Amino acid sequence: MIKLILHGCNGKMGQTVVGAANTNPDIRIVAGIDKYSGNKSNPFPVYERFSDMTEQGDVILDFSSPSALPDLLEYAKKGKTPLVIATTGLSDQDMEQIRQASKEIAIFQAANMALGVNLMYELVNQAASVLGERFDIEIIEKHHNQKADSPSGTAYSLAEAANKAFLNSRHYVYGRHSKSDKRSKDEIGIHSIRGGTIAGEHSVLFAGPDETLEITHQAQSKQIFALGALTAVQYLAGKKTGLYNMKDIMLDQNAVTNIHTNNEEAMITVNCDSDDPTFAAKIFGKLAQQDIVIDLISQTVPENGGFRLSFTLPQQEQDHAMQILEKCKVGDSSVKANTCSDITRLTVEGPGMERQPGVAAKVFEIMAEQDIRVKMISTSETKIAVILPRQDEKRAVESILEAFHL
Secondary structure, eight states, X not given: OEEEEEETTTSHHHHHHHHHHTTOTTEEEEEEEOSOOTTOOOSSOEESSGGXXXXXXXXXXXXXXXXXXXXHHHHHHHHTOOEEEOOOOOOHHHHHHHHHHTTTSEEEEOSOOOHHHHHHHHHHHXXXXXXXXXXXXXXXXXXXXXXXXXXXXXXXHHHHHHHHTTTTOOEEEEOOTTOOSOOOTTEEEEEEEEOTTOOEEEEEEEEETTEEEEEEEEESSTHHHHHHHHHHHHHHTTOOSEEEXXXXXXXXXXXXXXXXXXXXXXXXXXXXXXXXXXHHHHHHHHHHHTTOOOOOEEEEOOTTSSEEEEEEEEGGGHHHHHHHHHTOEETTEEEEEEEEOSEEEEEEXXXXXXXXXXHHHHHHHHHHHTTOOOOEEEEOSSEEEEEEEGGXXXXXXXXXXXXXXX
């Protein structure tokens, strides 16, 4: 059970968190801090200042205002208490204070606690990278008429996500009132709308020659922000130092998200007695001249010298590649090649692999438990590919699905 201190408990978001926490069996709010009583009936004691509070918490969740940040950081550092900051409207100076404090305590800070918005950051960055200079970028954010800060922290984060694609070379223009000059290519427009009870809506418009692309996220209620904040509380509990955000949660929760197989590849293994270090370059050069596409590659040096090279390629290219290799020579040494087409390529993917050690070890442990002989392995930060006998495909897939709860 995580004991939570809620800073800003009597505000609208604070009260939404209270309701959400009541349905979470792993979190209990032990105390609240709020300088406004608000005539709220909370199931925990509420204090105006941290200095008045006697309860101890495992994590502090902050939904207050930027002006309260200095006292909040001071209290958290004094008690070495992990801190989740969900307050918006933070300045560059505020963020620097947070970065410095994260050297002493664990801090989770996000301009928006909704999972969809944090995925949107990635999508906007990818879109900006692909669409490039030909598309103008405009950001429109809409919120209820009680929101004080403008533009929203999320809008600014979306602008930063897009600007990364241009090496942060674009500047921000906030609204276009009283402007009489044309829009320049090196700007990102940011616009705010306030009205009614809009929980939150953010759109990024990419406007190019004769086409537009718009990426939009709509919050239907404040509940998604409260649930996201409580997820951050559970994530941060027990951590000592460091600055974290929603991307850390997304990566840690999604170590493996997908597996797929390919039965349309063949594997060729090439042996050569030569010690020529250009062996691989010559082999692949000859194949490339014939437009043969190579996929996975593995090279080893046998104990008795020479080279052994294995690679995969489309099955329809198998015979052509073998014909080329039969005519190959490296120095005075001939090349011996053999092929195998009764194979399956099994690929395990997940954005969180780079953050969670042991995924590859778990995959190989599964192969060993099932007595599956792996012919070739390729790994990257977010992907593991293994070549195995086709007869073992079904057992391998079922075992991995079960092990990673897919």
